[in-house]
Amino acid sequence: MRKIALIGCMGSGKSTVASELGDAFDVDAEFERRYGGIPEFFATRGETAFREAEEKLLAEAAKSNARVIACGGGSVLSRRGMAALRAASDIVFIDTPKELCERRVRGSDRPLAKNFSCVYEERLPLYKRYADYTANGTKSAREIAAEIANAVKTPRGIRYDVVLCDADDTVLDFGRAMRFAISTAAAEMGVKADAARVIEEYGKILPVVWGRLERGEIDRTELSATRFTMLADALGEKFSPSECNDAYMRAIKTTRFVLDGALEFMDGVRRRGAKLYIITNSYKSVASERLKALYGHADGFFVSEDIGYDKPDRRFFERVHACIGSPDIARTIVFGDGVFPDMHGGAVFGADTCLFDPSGKKSTPDALYAVRGYSEFAEIL
Numbered sequence: 001m002r003k004i005a006l007i008g009c010m011g012s013g014k015s016t017v018a019s020e021l022g023d024a025f026d027v028d029a030e031f032e033r034r035y036g037g038i039p040e041f042f043a044t045r046g047e048t049a050f051r052e053a054e055e056k057l058l059a060e061a062a063k064s065n066a067r068v069i070a071c072g073g074g075s076v077l078s079r080r081g082m083a084a085l086r087a088a089s090d091i092v093f094i095d096t097p098k099e100l101c102e103r104r105v106r107g108s109d110r111p112l113a114k115n116f117s118c119v120y121e122e123r124l125p126l127y128k129r130y131a132d133y134t135a136n137g138t139k140s141a142r143e144i145a146a147e148i149a150n151a152v153k154t155p156r157g158i159r160y161d162v163v164l165c166d167a168d169d170t171v172l173d174f175g176r177a178m179r180f181a182i183s184t185a186a187a188e189m190g191v192k193a194d195a196a197r198v199i200e201e202y203g204k205i206l207p208v209v210w211g212r213l214e215r216g217e218i219d220r221t222e223l224s225a226t227r228f229t230m231l232a233d234a235l236g237e238k239f240s241p242s243e244c245n246d247a248y249m250r251a252i253k254t255t256r257f258v259l260d261g262a263l264e265f266m267d268g269v270r271r272r273g274a275k276l277y278i279i280t281n282s283y284k285s286v287a288s289e290r291l292k293a294l295y296g297h298a299d300g301f302f303v304s305e306d307i308g309y310d311k312p313d314r315r316f317f318e319r320v321h322a323c324i325g326s327p328d329i330a331r332t333i334v335f336g337d338g339v340f341p342d343m344h345g346g347a348v349f350g351a352d353t354c355l356f357d358p359s360g361k362k363s364t365p366d367a368l369y370a371v372r373g374y375s376e377f378a379e380i381l
């Protein structure tokens with residue numbers, strides 16, 4: 001059985017149901033063990049400090065060996081906390097009527113109990129949004145636990161209807177394409193340095209010039225013009241940068257290198273019912289050829305030169321979003337290896353973000369999730 005996280009309003013029965021289900025990580029109880037009473041903490045340190053500590057505990061609970069997690073009623077306020085839970089568990093909403101919850105919390109020392117009605121109304125849409133399963137909270141704790149144990153035997157539905165998936169180094173093998181193209185172009189230009197040196201130097205120039213493009217400092221024409229001027233300088237050789245650019249473009253267009261498991265991954269996402277669109281910062285002429293490797297495995301392709309803006313520009317994401325029929329952004333996720341173009345762009349646009357980082361070395365506050373492989377992404381979806 002997968003790990004289960006119970007969410008719901010204060011008084012909905014999360015802690016009692018959790019102990020019926022087995023050894024549980026009770027987030028409120030753990031909080032009190034570490035920091036003392038919750039009412040005192042609210043009074044002295046305030047709600048913001050409470051939420052920060054709660055978010056850390058949610059991540060710990062997600063990583064712990066406990067099979068069941070009883071969350072605090074306000075856990076759903078933390079997007080990051082909920083992402084940690086989603087990555088590790090199925091989420092069950094205990095849907096207990098407002099009056100019953102209210103009766104149970106009346107007279108308790110919970111800091112937000114006085115404001116119960118507002119809190120309940122504000123949170124209800126969040127509980128519903130995060131619920132993989134919903135249990136009827138009017139029954140006894142034992143009955144609710146049995147209902148949950150039974151429900152989670154059926155695979156949950158998907159959490160995201162739309163995956164905006166980057167191409168290069170997410171599903172296409174850009175490194176291999178680049179190495180082939182730059183060695184071919186260098187040979188055509190009669191460059192004397194050996195292929196390994198050319199690849200090394202060009203590999204250093206690439207992130208610099210694409211970074212400038214992503215920050216809006218240069219446009220695509222300048223990118224074409226400067227990258228091979230920089231290469232000639234780095235190698236200390238003379239060749240025409242524009243001819244080298246043409247040769248590079250001709251060569252890279254012919255590449256169709258797909259990362260291992262990428263097509264199966266894309267097919268799997270779509271089989272589960274999500275739409276998958278490729279979003280790439282690229283030249284039209286290059287992308288139209290290279291993306292053929294992914295034909296039949298995506299619901300659509302968006303190339304920045306066509307769109308008129310490059311990732312991470314918010315307008316890139318807005319145009320794509322409009323083109324695909326304006327789906328619910330809360331159920332849209334951006335998946336890619338690019339910290340700035342994909343993660344920052346996705347975050348600014350307001351979608352959830354998942355960093356594809358096989359090396360496990362990247363880190364960015366803009367990524368809500370980080371995975372090292374496609375199968376981990378499937379767990380989140």
Ligand code: S3P
Binds near residue numbers: 008010011014074
């Ligand atoms: C809270 C709910 C409480 C506790 C804290 C804040 C909330 O948990 O975390 O008092 O914001 O709804 P329970 O839902 O377990 O009462």
